[in-house]
Structure formats: structure tokens, C-alpha cells
Amino acid sequence: MTKQYRIGAFSKLVGLSAYTLRYYEDQGLIVAHRDANDVRFYTEADIRWVGFILHLKGTGMRLNDLKRYVRLRAQGDATIEERRDMLQKVKDDAEADIAELQMHLQVLGHKIDWYDGKVDQTIADTESFHDYLQQFNEQGADKDG
């Protein structure tokens, strides 16, 4: 009834190489089904599971943590809180990363503006980027990161 995919087709579907799918299986992240000839096949549910793995990886979760998450999942509902907390930490970390990234981007943006000023002469030839930056730095800035 529900569609089945062998590793080649599944690979294209989820955007991971067949190598990587076997590697993830080795690592215990995925369990493939097998046909009568021991050939792997995957179903719609596996698409969703790999999709979720990719969301987790996409937020910066490491394979080791992913493995722990999968082990907890296998232990059933008793581990729901622990899994929730894992995800919360991943989320908090990712949000901190974004905040830091945006801080760096702000400086980058100023530098680009400064270059634009140099090119169209609205910034004096003699003004250094450091001096130019001061105006965005007037008060309330921390010294580092």
C-alpha cells in the first residue's frame, strides 16, 4: 500500500547520499527495512524521520547528541522530558548562535557602508573604519562579544 523506496531513490528524496544513509544506519540513527533479499527499503514514515533528523542537524545538533536522542526515543515515553530538555538546549544554543552571528553581521554591514562611502566619496579619504565605527558605538556597547 504505502510506497517503498530503495536506497537510491530514497537518497534522492531526502538529499543524503546512499553512503551517508548507510553511515547513519551504522550509527543507529536510522533503521532501514529489508526485503526478502536483504535489500534496504524505506517508507513515508522514514522520510519524515530523516526529515526531522535534518531539522535537528540543521540547528547544529551533533551526531553524538542525535544518537543519544535516538536511544532515549527507543526507551519510550519515560524519556520524553529528557528529550524535551535536549531539544530545548539545542534551540537555546542555536538562538545564541544567531544572536552572535547578527552582531558580527552588523559590523560587516557597517564596513560595507563604509566602503560605499569611500567609493562615492561621501566618506573622507582619510577617515578610518575604526573612527567611522565609533558613531554606532556611542554608549551601551560591551567591549567584546
Add this chain to the structure above:
Amino acid sequence: MTKQYRIGAFSKLVGLSAYTLRYYEDQGLIVAHRDANDVRFYTEADIRWVGFILHLKGTGMRLNDLKRYVRLRAQGDATIEERRDMLQKVKDDAEADIAELQMHLQVLGHKIDWYDGKVDQTIADTESFHDYLQQFNEQGADKDG
């Protein structure tokens, strides 16, 4: 007059190991000054330069691109536009990364909410995360990412 720092002190100041500072110098990213005994020293201006390098690295710029940037910088004002364009690309890429990250984070957030619902019983024991997710997916969603 202006303060000088040897590699150990400078290392603590900028948060890079002495190894890394020498490595960056090898790679042409930094030029250290030398005293009469060939011992490296750094000044306030070097703090600012390393700071800027860290902003660039912080937005995901690779060492190879950083090297190219530094080479262009050494060639003077004629390369300003090229440098501007490099930074713009780094910025655009980083912003795309953030957008993707936030997309992943949204799913993560939903999963956390779903766990919370399981824990306090506001979500039926039988409801799958996939079904739960559908409500945020009503229309206008692309299939992937």
C-alpha cells in the same frame, strides 16, 4: 607611547591561542611587529585588526577568502569595490544561513511544544508529532526547505 603586547598577552587579549596567532601570520592574515630580539609584539591597531578578522570569521568567512581579502587590502584603494563585494556575499550567505536556521528552529519549537503537551496531557497520547505539525502547515508551505 601606544601599548605593546607580546604574543602571550595579546593571545589573552584577543582570545586566540599563540599557536593560532602564529598560524594566522603564516597564512598572511596578520603581520606582527618585531623587537630587537625578533620577538613578536602587537599594538592597539593589531587588536582592532584581529577583532575585525574575528567578525569576518564569525559570519562564516573561510580562511581562504580571508586570505584573498587581505591580499586585496594590501593592494590599496583600487580593490575597494572587490572587497566590498566579497563582504556583501559573505553577508548575504550568512543571512541565508540564519533564515534556514530559523526555519529549522521553528520545527524544533513545535516539537518542544508537542513534548510539553504530552507531559501535561493537553495533547492526546495517540496524536503523532506529524499530525500535530499539520496545523502549522495548512497552506503556503514549501515541501522542503
Add this chain to the structure above:
DNA sequence: ACTTGCCTTAGAGTGCACTTTAAGGTGTTT
């Protein structure tokens, strides 16, 4: 018959950015 797609294990290779070691040295401080 041959090609294609899949299977196995074990191990090597890749890319990036460091990080450390080895094995010698100089100069300053305690």
C-alpha cells in the same frame, strides 16, 4: 550475457582549522 543496483566489512581519504610535538635556540627574570 551484461549492465545496474544493491549487499558486506574494513579501512583509507577528504576538508577545514587549528593544535601540538619535536628539537633546537635566545634573552630576561628570580
Add this chain to the structure above:
DNA sequence: AAACACCTTAAAGTGCACTCTAAGGCAAGT
């Protein structure tokens, strides 16, 4: 005199997540 901070070059090691090769073998399609 010993400890400490620094210097050199060249090379090896680390961590992560793949990525690929080797060398064998099955099963289905053309």
C-alpha cells in the same frame, strides 16, 4: 642556576562528518 617566555621549521595529530575504495557477491531488467 633555573625558570620562563619567546623564537624557528617541519611534520604529525585532532575532531567532525562524511565520502570513497576495495573486493567480494546476489538478483532483476534489457
